[in-house]
Amino acid sequence: MFQKANIRRVAVLGAGVMGAQIAAHLVNAGIDTVLFDLPAKEGDANGIVKKAVDNLKKMKPAPFSSAARADYIAMANYGSDLEKLADCDLIIEAIAERLDWKLDLYAKIAPHVAEHAILATNTSGLSIGKLADGVPEALRGRFCGIHFFNPPRYMYLVELIPTRYTEGAELDALETFLTTRLGKGVVRAKDTPNFIANRIGVFSMLATIHHAERLGIRFDVVDDLTGPRLGRPKSATFRTADVVGLDTFAHVVKTMTDNLPDDPWHAFYTVPAWMQALIEKGALGQKTKGGIYRKEGRDIFVLDPKTGEYVQSGQKGDDEVKAILKIENPAEKFKALRESQNPQAQFLWACMRDVWQYIAYWLGDIAGNARDVDFAIRWGFGWKQGPFEMWQAAGWKAIAEAISGEIAAGQTMSSAALPAWVNSVDGVHTPQGSYSAADNSYKARSTLPVYERQIYPPTVFGEAEPQYGETIYENDGVRMWLRAGDDVPVVTFKSKAHSVGAPVLEGLQASVRIAEARYPGLVIWHPEAPFSVGADLASMGPAFMTGDFDAIEKMVAEFQKTSMTIKYAQVPVVAAAQGYAFGGGCEFLMHSARVVAALESYIGLVEVGVGLLPAGGGCKEFALRAAREAKGGDILAVLKDYYMAMAMAKVATSAEEGKEIGYLRESDIVVFNANEILHVAQSQVRALADAGYKAPIKPKGFPVAGRTGAATIRGQLINMLEGGFISKYDYHIGVQIAEVVCGGDVDAGTLVNEEWILTLERQRFMGLLKKGKTQERIMYMLENNKPLRN
Template identity: 75%
Template sequence: MANTVHIRQVAVLGAGVMGAQIAAHLANAGIKTVLFDLPAKEGDANGIATKAIANLKKMKPSPLASLMRADHIEPANYGSDLEKLKGCDLIIEAIAERLDWKLDLYAKIAPFVAPHAILASNTSGLSINSLAGGVPEQLRSRFCGIHFFNPPRYMYLVELIADSQTNPAMMDALESFLVTRMGKGVVRAKDTPNFVANRIGVFSMLATIYHAERLGIRFDVVDDLTGPRLGRPKSATFRTADVVGLDTFAHVVKTMTEQLASDPWHKYFTVPAWMQKLIENGALGQKTKAGVFKKVGRDVLMLDPSTGEYIAGGQKGSDEVKALLKITDPAARFKALRESTHPEAQFLWACMRDVWHYISYHLDTIADNARDVDFAIRWGFGWNQGPFEQWQAAGWKEITAAIAADLAAGQVMGDVALPAWVAARDAVHTPEGSYSAADNALKQRSNLPVYKRQLYPPTVVGDAAPLYGETIFENDGVRLWAQAGEDVVVLSFKTKAHCIGPDVLAGVNQAITIAEERYAGLVVWHPEAPFSVGADLMSMGPAFMTGDFASIENMVAEFQKASMRLKYAAVPVVGAAQGYAFGGGCEFLMHCSRVVACLETYIGLVEVGVGLLPAGGGCKEFALRASIEAKGDIVAALKDYYLSVAMAKVGTSAEEGQQIGYLRSSDIIVFNPNELLYVAKAQVRAMSESGYKAPVKPKAFAVAGRAGAATIKGQLINMLEGGFISKHDYLIAGHIAEIMTGGDVDAGTLVDEEWILKLERERFMKLLKTGKTQERIMYMLENNKPLRN
């Protein structure tokens, strides 16, 4: 079996929350998907699956790239539809975590599985070999574990687990499919209970719960200290348990209790009595609106485990310990935590120490190497760095000595010595590879061909630093670079959140000049998200405060020139986007020859949030497109574009961005962000090699004029009177209407792009001089959220 697999149709068995969301993400990828469940007892036999598909459209955050994707999932049932399995290339079982139920289902479907099809279980912790033992013999070599993390659309990690008889070539092919088509980071896990991420991540949560109780640290303080301050998600520890579901968390812990009896930490594999009581009372967390935390009105209450009652929450960690967490040098930070006598500092040190002890003891049995552990925790639990990375960054030898000292003093959770390999090494991650305890060797990354598409793959602490080519040009805002011998040059912004200020604008112009002179084309790409949050409002600050509006207007004009240069460059310019592409970032993409966008690109013209309007060519582009698309009625063609701008509509996926019009149907959507640059360069070369010609500037196009603006404003009055928008919103929306309809001219008047750009500048400056807009700008700069005034 080759390292590629042609998966055209997939069946998902089980229409519960997880199965339905796996089906949704397969549909996102354009793969025909059949979602199975039990026959409904009444009415349509497919009723259970049909209801699950309908529920996908209601979920937030949405598992669907756009709502229409739900229509690409076919409902089915085990009673009358098993014949449909014969057309499937991959079958993913996602039913409840009961070994007997799963084995019964495998026996039932076996006669209908195609000879080439892969059968995989989405179990989160059951033994793959135990499952495989009940799989019909003809399916055994094509059976494996494929563990998606919840929610499947957004979580990068998938764990692949082989059975002792699984065909290795099939696993390689399946990994390649998951990486490119599904956009996932794959970790090969060994067949141990809960595999890699849940085994370590849940142990970390159990250690946190244990030490919090031992040292008397409140739940809200724990979450304040173990979230972003520790390089972890905002949901931290107890909020994460609420989000996952206390019953789900307890189930994973139960698997550890039942299947890891010989684990030296086994006595800690239990949920505390207060959590068990919550579960018994149906307080399961976010899904039941009460768990460790409960929101009442605007107040977030917290369970007091000593009384079982909810009390006021929101308490933060002590200033003393928060100051220690701000120490930038990891070695100094953990040394300070270790030496502090403050209970919160001792709590944090103990939590990390026991995780480090645990992962070193179990590395040989749960993962191929330390890199896989770190990626599993980063991708599955959202840590900025994996636990081995944190250990190495804090000083391998120093941390090892500190753990050994605590072991000797009887202060650790696990009463076992550190493995001998720990003291023998100076690090687990090196440029030559990451350490495998099972093989006592350094392991390089996978050499599957699919990873050649990742020009700059994810790295771990200790890897060789990525070499982003030779610098061709650089200023304070951008770096233009190229790999030796390549014909495509790359422009990367250096600013915070890749915002666009004078240096970026100058850099864009210079980059295009260089690309036109020496290269086949240009890619605008950054190693990290976001693509751009838009114009740098801070850079306008001095001129804004002194009333130097002329310099701001000049900057707006420069912004427009940069957008137009992107559009009319003599060589193809491809924008490679992921994360936020807001305001000016969106406008830049709208002017590129083509965009390659990661599925998780959130794109929109959001300027009204700061009391302004798009003035980098966004209004102009929509006015031009409406004129081209109009079939005698420009206002009708313009309406949806106008509403998107006036209501600051954001596409919450690249596909939604296409539907709104920020991205064109010819733009490319990729699922794996690590493949963006590879695909973008390929697009530049394809356009160049096919004889790229810059677009011809339209000499004139028709606009809707003052009559069109009046029609649009009539709808705005209804929104104003209904209280849906404020008076200032009405003012901004009116300006946008007048720009996009061409200003004070008759309907059908022919204008050029510069005419609309001039209107953008003029109306932008008018708004900038109003008190309400100035209030919005200052509020955004101070609070990082919009003000509706």
Template identity: 70%
Template sequence: MSQNKFIVRKVAVLGAGVMGAQIAAHLANAGVEPILFDLPAKEGNKNGIVLKAIENLKKQNPAPLSSKSRADYIRPANYDDHLELLKECDLVIEAIAERMDWKLGLYEKVAPHLGADTIFATNTSGLSINKLAEGCPESMRSRFCGIHFFNPPRYMHLVEIIPCATSDSVMLDRLEEFLVTTLGKGVIRAKDTPNFVANRIGVYSMLACIHNAQKFGIRFDVVDDLTGPRLGRPKSATFRTADVVGLDTFAHVVKTMDDTLPNDPWHALFKSPEWLQKLITAGALGAKTKVGIYKKEGKTKLVLDPASGEYVEANKKGDDAVKELLKIKDPAKRFAKLRESSNPEAQFLWACFRDVFHYIAYHLADVAENARDVDFAIRWGFGWSEGPFETWQSAGWKQVAQWVKEDIDAGKTIVNAPLPAWVEQRDGVHQTDGSYNPSRDSVEPRSALAVYKRQLFPARLKGEAEPSYGETVFENDGVRAWTYGGDDVLVVSFKSKAHSIGPAVLEGVNKAIELAEQRFKGLVIWQTEEPFSVGADLSSMLPAFMSGDWGAIDNMVAEFQKTSMRIRYSQIPVVAATQGYVFGGGCEFVLHCDRVVAALESYIGLVEVGVGLLPGGGGCKEFALRAAQEAKGDLFASLKDYYMNIAMAQVAKSAEEGRDLGFLRKADVVVFNQYELLHVAKQQVIALAESGYRPPLKVKGFPVAGRAGAASIRGQLTNMLEGGFISKHDYYIGATIADVMTGGDVEAGTLVDEQWILDLERKAFMTLLKNEKTQERIAYMLQNNKPLRN
């Protein structure tokens, strides 16, 4: 391939089924123009199949589109009329049904229409890439490879690239860089073996779990109670995951393993259990048919009893004694206790771990280039907090290997295949300089591709060197301010739980700004892990609240407002780098920054209404100001949407939706790869500083909607109250927010300054805080972590 800079302008997706349409959606999210192809419709508009698929994207939950308007960028096409469009595409992704003959027939059809350098990738979860390549026209073979997105493509971080024997290495590198930065993916390169890495090991893990559940007589609901978050895995655990994926889809992957892995020692395990086959025959396919392993009758959740074939109430939990064992922090002690226990549930858990360790050790050389790719595949593709090799190594490599060997020798494992020799020769698979590759008997360093230099703190594995978050400049109980990389940018990270904002964080942010003004080009607010911030630390107000020291709380709110304004008017650029929840006070900080660099999956909102309050750290003021600045003759119309954001506690479900709702501005940057956030945020600070940064001039006066605007909002609230849509306390909160955002008891069009609204905001916050109904909401939230509607 030519060595010119590779820019992806357009991508064709062949096949408008579930995966094809959602891949096209995510391309549109990323600002890449997708052309979505399918067969011509037999009746009506020949693009009818694709147009229907695009409409369906707007209705799905979780949303494949970062904003519904992104659907407009997907260009519909069909194979009869539009193949010439392929010449314009830098990348073509084939995503039709998993049939070799259909795929090869399509390749013959499209090959003459591809551009000279067009990359052609097949999105398959299990077909042999080399066999598909052999069936390709020769002109395509060097530009051909496998690409395996995980469902749903917007949210699942993993993409597997599967080279074939003829794949051009430059092409593969280009594709990886595009996937990593533009689409925000975690890429691993898999060997061309059935189901590749993640599905091969992840589905084996589920089959081993099913096998051991039967062996030890553990109910399905108990299995799910034990194998979900308690093991650092998704809430859907094992059997609920099968329901979510679709029992037919799960069975299809199992059948692929059965058909294509006849020499795998575990081959006998690759069968769908009889109870699963019966469910599929009956059309009980899981979540998509509302009945599968689980189902609901009214409000009662039922689970299948495989022995009787009947559903029973899903009300059983794991044994408390076993759950206590899972809380042991030292993994070596935890595994020792599980293995020693005579409790069937403990034996079940040890067996599940042991059988996965056995399998990954035996097959590492077959399926992946190194142990790192296995662990990331399972973490990113199946949502485990730790990969299986990480878990093994952190529990003591040699001791666990010895236990596995003893169980093999005792006939306790699923098969008696021996552990490979390299297992006993090593102390682990992850170390500072890389991860073990048994094929070469060497340690493989991380990829040297330029794109990974943008990841200052990439995803780490246990066993690798702990990340060093730079040099500390200042630290208190709430924050750490630090530098990294010698670029004169100060970074401040919160130390509080869920990065909530209390007095120590406020003090720390102010100190960080002071230091940045003295010595640095600017400041980035970035957290070393999700979320960005859940907002104000309500529990920090409790002592003053319990003693009725309202003055202390009033001072705390005033300090919050001053910190927001300090961010706004500091002498250096302040950039927020957000990911995950950006709620309440965290959102208010973001609103006052010079620039925001937001990961696509930033969920931004002023949610104080949920605890019976209003934004007290400058959020009401900022939205009133933005409404005035954006008004084109009709201030109330501009204000209304901002008001609804606060009154309805609207949360943006993506950074782009955050822009649509007004939480982010046009100049703010959306980043697709969370590991690039800090790099991009620092570059924004440097760019602002180098361009002669000056803080914005203080607003002398801006118009407000006044008492007439507040009255209009109250009228709408009255209708909602009388219709039973809101409670009396909701009405009271809504009216209070309206009074603040419209400027209080003044005429429409009156010019006020920021401090005027801040004073109204703080006074209203204190009034609501003293209200009994609000106090009930706060207590309920602190106790139950969910809002009370009273």
């Protein structure tokens, strides 16, 4: 049975960049949080913390899931407020990376720490063991290392580092709290310099820098080749260094330089002269508006390390190498890279070869098993596959043989031989577990009860494939399925980015009918984000190009019918959302009996971006909600914010903000760990069914703001047009939305039903679709994947 971690109040010591952002994410999760720092020398004693919180409000991406969360951070200082620690269940120290400063602080706070409280130091590389030896004895069993990645709200990885004193129950409680309350992926690391992710991730970047210099490959070409083409983030290598900060990168490297003197790769633990020169000039990357890359107007320049000058960026990898990277079979891909004479192919092979040699050599020292290495790199550095997974997928023994041959030939960065265990296994990941070099065994996953909430946890290559149940119903658009022993079926879209076309609409309606006949309810869920990017515009292409607008109108009517089928199903239909829920995807959420949304859900009615208006019931639902919330009062006063959300294509940047805008309701549930949303959604279906769920009663009539409401909105639009905030065509679309959501050409207060508004939606949608400027917006979106404001 799942056991909650009994952590109700948390203190964060240190209001620097990381400490403040950790505090921000704690209050996002509704945790009572106190942020400490030194007392200010002048004025308000909490001035340092106050300034830190004010800075959080300006940061992008936003550390807070809602701007209002900033007010939830309690401010304190070490001078007068240490007694506030007595009520805290967890204390996270996040001051500067100085061992002596940290130990001084521990001695200072020790008398005020509760007997049950956990003390964790947030550090990226200091020895947790050395810190533990200096921690007051009464705290040692409750002390550990914790390493959040920056920015803490968005980065999934947290490394936990126990000491020889740490009590297992305390670490389990902290892992449970981090996993389900803060939504993190926890990896337990050994107490070695930079732990797992930074140790390997930074070595990979150093290897990339080394081989780029050796083979004379431009930095922008390196980034083109080591980004998405290699299954890594768009920031790739050198842009990542700029984002992290060159000074921060150099600090992590120095930790390896200072603490790993006997490492076979020690000679490479240094930042190159060109980077040191940038650091000395204060060109630290993104935070100083320039580093390896620099933007001048619309032009982006990249450093040429040979001259120290900036040159126009934008060069791409050779076509031959890009073609190799498109090879789907990993064994064929890496064999082709290895055998190619193209310097860029040799570069990519050398980078991976040296990382593979490195992780094999160090596995037993830095991690409990290979799975922890792969998850650390995936979650901390954004690789689609971890390095061990890539090796195993490319053919374990063939890669090992190639690496050994190149070690013998003196081609690798280090002459260190692959450890003997490499040749005794045929891969590090199996259905039974992942290899531990320290124990020469395969380690199963954690059995902590919190992971029972993750029905389909993240997996590694070579592990057992997820089994998504037995098919109940399937067509070209959806698959409805049920796990063995379960009672709540799931429907999953099969379309790209879970876009909504005719097969999805047909499949959803059929799935609801089946659920009504045989099950307590239905969950709409996808293993991967997004929830849905909305209508499949490309599928409208043939009808659009031939001018068959009747066919498109029928599809819009089917969209509306599907939304209403979801809303008025005789069993609860619960939507489990993560990532984007745009347009029609948002409308499905609005019509569900309940939504279970991951915190990082980005929700919006964005049809204006393609010159249209919400026509899957979004306008109707906002008109109905405004009427109900007004309770006989001023409908327009309630409606105006809903209207602006649609007219400005406002996207909620968190599920919490989705509630504030109105895309989600107060009864909808926000879950911090996206891997738990299916469990929670199915639980919601059961709870609603057990409570005797009844479909909503269709309103016979509800009041609308009418033509006077639309006229008021039109006046505001004119002001925005004259002020240059919107284009003439934005104004035209805005008027159409206003007239629909206000109920059309009727008196204020007129009672209409849902079909009335749906008809208006459909008519105005089709009217816009026939306009040249809307057609331009649609084509631009399809070709460029971004909106055109014409």
